[in-house]
Amino acid sequence: MKISASTKLLLLGAFARLARCTADKCASLGSQLSIPDTQVITYSYETNGTVLPLLGTVASCGGPDPSAVITADICRVVLLVATSSSSEVQLEAWLPDSDVWNSRLLATGTGGIGGCIDYPTMQNGAALGFASFGMNAGHNGSTGFEFFLNRPEVLNDFGYRSLHVEASVGTQVVEQYYGASSTKKYYAGCSTGGRQGFQNAHLYPDDFDGLLLGSPGVNWLRIVASKGILAHRIGWPNLDSPAYVRPEQWPAIVAEQIRQLDPLDGVTDGIIDEPTRHRFDPQTLACGTGLLNATLCLTPQQVISVRKAYEPVADSSGHVVYPAFDLGANTNVFSANQQNGIAKLSYTTLQDFWRGAVYNDSAWTPENFSTADMDFALAANPGQVNAWDTDLSEFHRRGGKIISYHGRNDETVTSALSEWFYSDVQSNTNLTLEETQAFYRLFFIPGMHHCGGGPGAWSIGNAQRYPYDQVLLDPSHNALLALIDWVENSRTPETLIGTKYLDDVVGGQDVSQRSKSYPPSISSSISLINSHLAHCPYPSVSKQDHGDPKLATGWKCASSEN
Template identity: 35%
Template sequence: MRGTRSSVFPLLLAAGSAQAVTPEDCASFASRLSLPNTTIHETTFITAGTNISLPDNHPSCAIPFQISSVDICRVVFVTTTGPTSNISLEAWLPSEWSGRFLGTGNGGMNGCIKYGDLNYGATHQFATIGTNNGHDGTSGAPFLNNPGVIEDYVYRAVHLEAQLGKEIAQQYYGKEHTKSYYLGCSTGGRQGFKEAQSFPEDYDGIVAGAPAFDLIALMYWTGQLFLKTGTNETSRFLSPAEWELVYADILKQCDGLDGLEDGILEDPSLCQYRPEGLICADGSSDGCLTGEQAATVRAIFSPVYGLDGQYIFPRLQPGSNATARLLNGQPHQYPLDWWRYVVYNDTNWDLSTMTPEDYAVASKQDPWKVSTWEGDLSAAKDRGVKVLHYHGMQDNAISSDNSERYYNHVSRTMNLPSKELDEFYRYFRISGMAHCRDGTGASMIGGNPETFASYDPDANVLAAIVRWVEEGVAPSFILGSRLTASGEIDLQRKHCKYPTRNVFKGQGDPTKPDGWECV
């Protein structure tokens, strides 16, 4: 079975017939466009199939070009946010417009416009906008002694993209947008929740994947992983081959908890992994761990605590391969940059010295509430905003346990059970998905162009949020797919709405969704 492109265009066009514009409309747009504190660099008509060179994009963003799949008017501009801060933005305005607006997010600590997401939105007939998050490149160095740039990163860039993007669409097409949506993962997921928490008027529907919320705690946890593993010169360090032993042992102990041993943990929260079974017997040294290494493994799969036993961040969930990204014995850039350029303004600060006191200092600062951990979404609920939250159960950058933790935090704060949260906020656990994409399971759910398999609202989170907002049909599952190199579907699964989880029925084809049920 090949990955379907079954049309969701009837859904996408339900708000009204797509409005067509001409190349001449785009060419003259720069002279007509008026925005406060903003400089328009270009308005260029791009025909479908054009390879757009991006020579001004920061090299660390690693996006030298982007092919446009449809005819668009590309608007490139900069808006000034303060005496030492500004935001670079791009709007891609498709010639065939459904009337919908789409804001996109960023990743990591970076200031990189996600051009693939711009094209993804425009292809689906959204007027789509993205920003550089207030700085260029993947480093946090621009934060140094520059609170304006930090403010852009925390909330202002994504908030302004909503305001400016809607105004650009209105001026270009000559009419107001019908509905507005947001799509982001990782930092983009955090930005989506920042919008829901602080600016619910910006969007009617928000898709937030693998959110980097409780951000300061997340970065402290990431830094602590380095301190727990040590460098490759320490006796407690595990080599990649030794971590492979651990991953195989996790599957041996926990894979069958969902009713099927298929190499995928449907619900890692059920896995209470015990690494001590890998400790070498007397005289052995191959295919096993020392007691000290087993202690390292147990520390990695345990929560992080701070001063006076304060709970800071959950464990790395079992079932993901995080060796290259988190367990490589090297200081991670994000905590290093945050404490150097934001917390202490000290470029010589050394991550190897990180202590709970450092977390306490950073947590107290929490500039512009960058943690994004507000549990009260009442304003979003009252406005009718819909939030679709997802997280991969093989995430190798942000523990998926943190998404479960936030959902329950909202439930307690708002005094709402899941049945009532379902009216506006739903969380889906995506088994077999790594960080925002990839993984060994049915991770193709349409959260970004890299995870696109279908336009069907049952199988595409962007189409699902549109249907929920405009037709009132809330998603009860997300149908994920896994594709072979030739584009054939070899695995599909209906990912469950939390707090339910997938369990194999014990009969039927386990590669088909009907072999599983949410319990």
């Protein structure tokens, strides 16, 4: 039907009046928002597709001139919430227009030591119609120690308080803007964000209906401490020690692990599916075996160092407190430990947090780090950051759901930690496996790095990844949509289908070979990739069936023992 010129003008006028009305509504919220201890810093009405400069963002959060693409017509509001006389949390809200709001709230977390708003997840959330929120965990920046130095209330925000503030204030913002409450409230976070979500479910079980938690950094202090302990096990900081394993040796060591252990899962694809089930003997890489050349092979002292690097971490009393580093994972967090021939740990989180939060000593360095330093931090537990809150009884009782995921190639948080945590949750809630899986499902993803990336079929709509693949925007392929389907329609996620993209560009071309992802020493042995792979809820694992290994239908969920 042809539309007349006069009708077009009427429609354009109506759209313009609607836009003015929505912008006025946003201005009204910004000028009249009334929430205790909350101050509006800025507000603006932004239209879909606008490139928004993120003014004032610190360098470690992507500064000095970062920007974000607006993914819906939204009212953007930036807030400052006082949490004590000496601390405050910055929040940001992206509120879609009322006619596209899906009646849900989506909160997001942070990573590392804090302080960067998770714009990618907010962008995805707003595009799906969520009232989307982000926060800075009480300070600005993801590197440094000054924001923690002698500031216990800031540490409390980072440790446990900021997410609850985001949930509480976000709920009130939604009610005042839309004149209605959210029908459901969700949270998505990875790494530190995963820790924040689990801790919140224990402390504030009424905050959210569903949690999507990736690579969760529970037992956070030991995660960070382990990098210093492993560095010392391989001879650091004495770079001239015969036991010291040089940075250039490690890629060859890891490649040989993959070559030896990869075929044991039945598919030679360059991925160790279950690294926690295997043992690697570094003696096979000793000089004289012929597996590594003369510049990379291991001396007798280095063989012992490498073996120690893959042992669990124990405390000063000899109790094992943290799992062994994952075989096949990149070791840079402890092996990239010199700069211009001088001992310097590239994993800066250890130095930053022990300086600013544990010892309150700006001159402290980790060269002499030991289990005693780890134990001291655990005893102090600044900001209650070392959450191991496995009693989720109340969250379970009120019907909350959790989807957690963890890469088996995680270089930052060893994947076995999620195994430990899952078992403790089951024990402390006193539930059978079936009852536990009815509210908490853990999916391990072979070949995925920390929170995303890697040689495996890792893309499941992961938190902190923007944009979503619009072609695979369904509960089978997108973990957030699977969580919504579970919470609201009682459809339990039996699998999550992961996808591998060329050069890890989400939404790009699915690939059937992954030799580019591996060192030349093993690339010739790599066969076809699973461009789509069905990941199974723990303790089940994906096993190749009789179908095409590049398709999800070529795999089945089975016991790890089969």
